[in-house]
Amino acid sequence: MTAERAAPDPSKGSHPTPRECVLAFCAAWSGPDLDEVIRWLGYDIVYHNMPMAPLHGIAATEAYLRTAGPFERSHWEVLNIAADGEIVLTERIDRMTVRGREIVLPVMGTFRVRDGLIREWRDYFDLAAYRAQYPQDA
Amino acid sequence: MTAERAAPDPSKGSHPTPRECVLAFCAAWSGPDLDEVIRWLGYDIVYHNMPMAPLHGIAATEAYLRTAGPFERSHWEVLNIAADGEIVLTERIDRMTVRGREIVLPVMGTFRVRDGLIREWRDYFDLAAYRAQYPQDA
Numbered sequence: 001m002t003a004e005r006a007a008p009d010p011s012k013g014s015h016p017t018p019r020e021c022v023l024a025f026c027a028a029w030s031g032p033d034l035d036e037v038i039r040w041l042g043y044d045i046v047y048h049n050m051p052m053a054p055l056h057g058i059a060a061t062e063a064y065l066r067t068a069g070p071f072e073r074s075h076w077e078v079l080n081i082a083a084d085g086e087i088v089l090t091e092r093i094d095r096m097t098v099r100g101r102e103i104v105l106p107v108m109g110t111f112r113v114r115d116g117l118i119r120e121w122r123d124y125f126d127l128a129a130y131r132a133q134y135p136q137d138a
Numbered sequence: 139m140t141a142e143r144a145a146p147d148p149s150k151g152s153h154p155t156p157r158e159c160v161l162a163f164c165a166a167w168s169g170p171d172l173d174e175v176i177r178w179l180g181y182d183i184v185y186h187n188m189p190m191a192p193l194h195g196i197a198a199t200e201a202y203l204r205t206a207g208p209f210e211r212s213h214w215e216v217l218n219i220a221a222d223g224e225i226v227l228t229e230r231i232d233r234m235t236v237r238g239r240e241i242v243l244p245v246m247g248t249f250r251v252r253d254g255l256i257r258e259w260r261d262y263f264d265l266a267a268y269r270a271q272y273p274q275d276a
Contacts, residue, residue: 108246
């Protein structure tokens, strides 16, 4: 994947701010454009949906994201965002469509961004609220 | 309650910043010092534990907080905090002791602070993670 990435290159010396990176990452979930989602993640990403086990590294994270749902459509609405250095905190409403049914999930997420790539991503939400909306029929 | 409050008085014209207010509020949970916790909340507070129904106003919020748990001890560890104007976003580990058993809960919370008082408070967490740790015996 690395060679294909169009993400900011640390060797170029100039990156969008951590806040800008996270906003672009959230915007990439509209669609979703999973290639664009994944290009914002560092190879050493630690991705943790807090109610579940954390995933370590880009391979595990990409494998999860490409099969999660799977989401026919998705859109993240960023309600609030604030940054402090490398850390960006978000409050969002994530919308995901699975087998024609829209799941609406209130989420807060923490991101650590270094050299223009997300290195840590932790999402906080109520897992039961997600599962209650997930379509049970095939 | 209003007359008893030692919280910052808008008429005095000078308040701690929203970030400072939220840090003081989080610190008041050490103990907990519920009088101090409550004095940081505005009369018009909307308090929403996202997995549950929102509470409107200081009376409903105070009644809930004074009976929640009840917590023999508590401590909030602020992992990350970032502010943007009136909005303060936090990532925390909340620890609460109920009947001798410590509950450890990863939480993110959004606060809106105006005139030195918290007007909106939304906590995002996995309700099942809380309930699984809550002591079942009397």
